[in-house]
Amino acid sequence: MNILTVVGARPNFMKVAPIIAAINEHNKRLSSDSAGRPERQAGRIRHVLVHTGQHYDEVMSGSFFSDLNLPKPDIHLGVGSGSHAVQTSEIMKKFEEVLLLEKPDVVVLVGDVNSTMACAVVTSKISFDSAGSRPVIVHVEAGLRSFDRSMPEEINRVLTDHVSDLLFVTEESGLRNLRNEGISPDKCHFVGNTMIDSLFHFREKAESSKILERLRLLGQSGNNGESKAVIPYALLTLHRPSNVDNRDAFGDILAGLEELATEYPIVFPAHPRTQQRIKEFGFGFGPGRPARKHGENARGSESPSNGVFLTDPLGYLDFLCLMKHAKLVVTDSGGIQEETTILGIPCVTARENTERPITVESGTNRIAGTSATTIREAIRIQKSRQIKGSLPKHWDGHAAARIVDILARQQCERGFSQPPFMPQSAMAREQRPCP
Ligand code: UD1
Numbered sequence: 001m002n003i004l005t006v007v008g009a010r011p012n013f014m015k016v017a018p019i020i021a022a023i024n025e026h027n028k029r030l031s032s033d034s035a036g037r038p039e040r041q042a043g044r045i046r047h048v049l050v051h052t053g054q055h056y057d058e059v060m061s062g063s064f065f066s067d068l069n070l071p072k073p074d075i076h077l078g079v080g081s082g083s084h085a086v087q088t089s090e091i092m093k094k095f096e097e098v099l100l101l102e103k104p105d106v107v108v109l110v111g112d113v114n115s116t117m118a119c120a121v122v123t124s125k126i127s128f129d130s131a132g133s134r135p136v137i138v139h140v141e142a143g144l145r146s147f148d149r150s151m152p153e154e155i156n157r158v159l160t161d162h163v164s165d166l167l168f169v170t171e172e173s174g175l176r177n178l179r180n181e182g183i184s185p186d187k188c189h190f191v192g193n194t195m196i197d198s199l200f201h202f203r204e205k206a207e208s209s210k211i212l213e214r215l216r217l218l219g220q221s222g223n224n225g226e227s228k229a230v231i232p233y234a235l236l237t238l239h240r241p242s243n244v245d246n247r248d249a250f251g252d253i254l255a256g257l258e259e260l261a262t263e264y265p266i267v268f269p270a271h272p273r274t275q276q277r278i279k280e281f282g283f284g285f286g287p288g289r290p291a292r293k294h295g296e297n298a299r300g301s302e303s304p305s306n307g308v309f310l311t312d313p314l315g316y317l318d319f320l321c322l323m324k325h326a327k328l329v330v331t332d333s334g335g336i337q338e339e340t341t342i343l344g345i346p347c348v349t350a351r352e353n354t355e356r357p358i359t360v361e362s363g364t365n366r367i368a369g370t371s372a373t374t375i376r377e378a379i380r381i382q383k384s385r386q387i388k389g390s391l392p393k394h395w396d397g398h399a400a401a402r403i404v405d406i407l408a409r410q411q412c413e414r415g416f417s418q419p420p421f422m423p424q425s426a427m428a429r430e431q432r433p434c435p
Helices: 010-033 038-043 058-067 084-102 114-125 152-163 172-180 194-206 247-263 272-281 316-325 334-343 372-384 399-414 424-429
Strands: 002-007 046-051 106-110 136-142 166-169 188-190 234-237 265-269 307-311 328-331 347-349 365-367
Touching: 002 010, 002 084, 002 114, 010 038, 010 046, 010 058, 010 106, 010 136, 010 194, 010 334, 010 399, 038 399, 046 084, 058 316, 084 114, 106 114, 114 136, 114 152, 136 152, 136 194, 136 399, 166 172, 166 399, 172 188, 188 399, 194 316, 194 334, 194 399, 247 265, 247 272, 247 307, 247 328, 247 372, 265 316, 316 334, 328 334, 328 372, 334 347, 334 365, 347 372, 365 372
Parallel strands: 002 046, 002 106, 106 136, 136 166, 166 188, 234 265, 234 328, 265 307, 328 347, 347 365
Antiparallel strands: none
16 A cells, blocks of 8 residues: 655644554564565555645755654655645645645645645545546544634635545544534544644653743752752744734733733743744743843843743753643643643633633643733733643553554555445445455
């Protein structure tokens, strides 16, 4: 079976890394099991990794390949930034050429970014022969819904799910949403969360990150040579266009953080979009206290005094280490709501809604809205609560293995590459015995 996987933007990399590892594991197992049974080699998976180039910087893309042990992409589309229409159409044009060249049996797409949706639509309309055969479209992280169609990601989620043939779901709400939209339950599989697979796999390695030292968040070591205590700090990320592109909206969120900033240093690794807006709007964090780059604080080389400290976007391991040790995280990201759930760190989400309700039900996340008052209030509540997070079902580090098992089983039973691609019910009637 030939599988082609697409990555494009920062939140894709940690979702895809465990899938590639599970494919390698599957091939290794087949090699060791198939001594004397050459027919089993037919189950081997050939994998091609395509990077659309939606994110292209070292900080938004490059460093994630080394941190997550991702192989170099086989094909790079070099699309870069642009308006939604320009970015999406560039990806579509270039990805169509890749499909016609590679003719994969399966296209694996993750998450909800423009690259995901663009490649899903192209794959759904491609035709490899006169019978109209095309790859099976697999969506990993299917079914999440914020029910807010003003979010570009919500449009991407809905469109991708509705053209997908196999939908892998991270939480039970996803199954419900897909069923309510009329998507056949036969296509949907609740497998867990591949982003959490990465978290489990790399959480120990993240401890060797030097980020706490670099940001001067370690105190003095004890007399008996004990390890240095971490200075209490909060962590902030904001990048949603609705939060940072409008001066008043962004200013209101920052006002909601002022009280917290008098108690803790707030470390703010800022997305390029956010950095541009901070400059453009000339933002400060209180009278006479402009947002500063880390290291520009008044006390020079000492530990950061309270206030907000901007850094450039961080790599996966550095950010994971910072999340693990934070007292509190404030964010508008989707993935960080999930990661803090597993790490048991109180999270305040600066949004009106979440497409990931399990993170609230599990107890670590609180949806704060986007006004100064509601954010301040949510921070107070999260700080005073005893957070007891529980692990959402199937968030156990094995989601990618489940996905690869299902793909291998279905390929074996139905033969993905038989043209034309057939709906599930027709395929079920044509089952073949597996070797
Ligand atoms: C994208 C995703 C969003 C995801 C986010 C994570 C969509 C619709 N949005 O949003 O779901 O949460 O990534 O980061 O796909 N830029 C750089 N360097 C880069 C990439 C981008 O400087 O490597 C700057 C460019 O100025 C660009 C801006 O960031 O205009 C926005 O990038 P873009 O990919 O359009 O969307 P994101 O806001 O990153």
